Amino acid sequence: MTLASLKPGEQALITLVEGSGALSRRMADMGVVAGQCVRLLRVAPLGDPLELEVMDYHLSLRRAEAQRVLVRPLEASRV
Numbered sequence: 437m438t439l440a441s442l443k444p445g446e447q448a449l450i451t452l453v454e455g456s457g458a459l460s461r462r463m464a465d466m467g468v469v470a471g472q473c474v475r476l477l478r479v480a481p482l483g484d485p486l487e488l489e490v491m492d493y494h495l496s497l498r499r500a501e502a503q504r505v506l507v508r509p510l511e512a513s514r515v
Contacts, residue, residue: 437506437507437508437509438502438503438504438505438506438507439474439476439486439488439497439502439503439505439506439507440486440499440502440503440505442476442507442509443476444476444477444478444479445475445476445477446475446476446509447473447474447475447509447510448473448474448475448507448508448509448510449471449472449473449474449507449508449510450468450469450470450471450472450473450474450505450506450507451470451506451507451508452470452505452506453468453469453470453504453505453506454504454505454506455504459501459504463497463501463505466490466495467490467491467493467495468490468495468497468505472490472491473490473510474488474489474490474507475488475489475490476488477489477494483499484498484499485497485498485499486498486499486502488502
């Protein structure tokens with residue numbers, strides 16, 4: 437499952453960030469790395485961008501970027 441497939445309020449554990457290069461480095465700099473918990477806060481009215489909470493801050497990603505991030509859903513009590 438990808439980060440883009442989460443629904444608002446759902447939480448997940450990042451398992452893999454696909455790809456390499458500048459985009460992957462930028463995502464790692466923002467805390468989008470394997471092992472981090474993430475929560476989808478909201479989706480813009482037209483579906484792009486997505487607002488996430490990762491490492492206690494808010495982050496906006498394009499849907500195309502979020503589709504490169506594989507996640508495993510978590511129960512609400514774990515995060």
